Amino acid sequence: MRSLCRRYIVTALVGIVGAAASAVPAGAAPSPLVVDQARADELVSLAGADQATFGGVSVDEAGNVLTIRYAPGRLAAARSKVGPSAAGLGGRGWRVDLVPVSHSLAELDAVRQRVGRWRPGGASLSEWYVDVTHNRVAVGVTELSPRLVAAARAEFGDRVALHQAARATRASRTADWKPWAAGIRITSGGTACTAGFFVEVPGTPATRRMVTSGHCFANAAVVSNNGVSIGTVTSRTLTDNGKDVEYVLGTFTPWTYKGPSTSDYGDTIRGTKASVVGQTFCTNGAFGGEVCSGTVDALNLCVLMTDGITTCSLDRLVSGGGVMTRLGDSGGNVFTYDAAGLKIGGMIVAMSPGGTTTYFHPAAAVTPMGWRVSVG
The missing domain is CATH 2.40.10.120 (Thrombin, subunit H)
Incomplete structure (x- = not known):
């Protein structure tokens, strides 16, 4: 892109190590809510503002589904926060699904910050971020090995998944690309x-x-x-x-x-x-x-x-x-x-x-x- 700050990130994703988060048993799921597409951003902001209750948001544009994840034991809190926001927003548009996950955004963001200070021998970090889809912190390393996977598991448990990713380079006068x-x-x-x-x-x-x-x-x-x-x-x-x-x-x-x-x-x-x-x-x-x-x-x-x-x-x-x-x-x-x-x-x-x-x-x-x- 080019914008005022012409910054691109190129990542070679070789494969996520670690399974997707298993759902936390929580009984029957609540009936889905429906919100107008024009106001779905309100729910995204709401979930991001309460990281102790929620575990992240994702959208399926093809199916018009907004998935809002909630932390263990936080179903009632999530429902009470999302419900009023969704009420009266119209009967067509995005379906809102509340889905239980193992870790809250607050927990994962704390892990993400720890990863930035993690220096296992021989590893070269390339990227790290909260992967809301898998309810993990995704950690890119320049060379992936079983030893690193074991070290990450020992340090962070099931809250981290490693993948191989090259370090990103900034486009510049000296290293531009097409167009x-x-x-x-x-x-x-x-x-x-x-x-x-x-x-x-x-x-x-x-x-x-x-x-x-x-x-x-x-x-x-x-x-x-x-x-x-x-x-x-x-x-x-x-x-x-x-x-x-x-x-x-x-x-x-x-x-x-x-x-x-x-x-x-x-x-x-x-x-x-x-x-x-x-x-x-x-x-x-x-x-x-x-x-x-x-x-x-x-x-x-x-x-x-x-x-x-x-x-x-x-x-x-x-x-x-x-x-x-x-x-x-x-x-x-x-x-x-x-x-x-x-x-x-x-x-x-x-x-x-x-x-x-x-x-x-x-x-x-x-x-x-x-x-x-x-x-x-």
């Missing part, structure tokens, strides 16, 4: 640059291309992030007195990382911002990170680069002495904000020695005729 975002580190053949933003034929997201600097990679080069292929350079321009831009075909989302070079957060791209003298922009490279100290002081420059090629259609940002751009930031975006959100100003092409001046192509200069910058 790929802007602002990430991109590499090919030992060269590293930055993904700038994306362009597309209006109304056709499948045509999206990543925009980056033409001096980064050869035409038809395979571009990667953290060793994973993003796509292939489909066209490239790096000619004397021309532009410095290339386009990568892949699967992309109109979202860009911000912040430092190891950032795992960013924002949705909402459009473009014209570059005019006096306009302030943030430079946003995968190595220098986000630096919001640049002001446009010149437009439509031609600049003779150290490789001997003159690049034109450049605007210039000056910082007043602070470092804005570092090696590897080529291709990264410059952006600003307005009332609509984050707006792309262009793509980083070059810098002065020391990185206090940044040269960039305005977004319009590198958007093909009939295309547009991808927005979310």
Whole structure:
């Protein structure tokens, strides 16, 4: 997802060790209640607020069933709390089932907190949480073994079940994944640059291309992030007195990382911002990170680069002495904000020695005729 904090958890669940909780004998189950779907959240909140009485809630959307679990000896308390909340909520919608379990949420949450301090020899914890369906604390370890299962049973009894799960990694500029975002580190053949933003034929997201600097990679080069292929350079321009831009075909989302070079957060791209003298922009490279100290002081420059090629259609940002751009930031975006959100100003092409001046192509200069910058 991408949201403001683009954080994903990837877990390889190999198998729960330990059976589901056995029901506590409690005589005949009460008649089921029925609540309106629009107000079922009230019961979820109620059960979460009284952890001594309840053992967790789950839903079966296909069957429209809300299962509320109650702790041993707490049937009367559960019925008295749930009943008034359900009364008068309508005769259609979710069926509410009260089900007895062996452990209350309060008991399991105390165990969950203990698990966080548990350090059996050779074990590497990866995750731990209250599994309301099985009425246990589920504990993920990077390598599962009979010895660990026995150690967990000795420490926590039947309130814990182990499973194997890899440790989660945060998506970041250095380790993103499909659909790929802007602002990430991109590499090919030992060269590293930055993904700038994306362009597309209006109304056709499948045509999206990543925009980056033409001096980064050869035409038809395979571009990667953290060793994973993003796509292939489909066209490239790096000619004397021309532009410095290339386009990568892949699967992309109109979202860009911000912040430092190891950032795992960013924002949705909402459009473009014209570059005019006096306009302030943030430079946003995968190595220098986000630096919001640049002001446009010149437009439509031609600049003779150290490789001997003159690049034109450049605007210039000056910082007043602070470092804005570092090696590897080529291709990264410059952006600003307005009332609509984050707006792309262009793509980083070059810098002065020391990185206090940044040269960039305005977004319009590198958007093909009939295309547009991808927005979310």
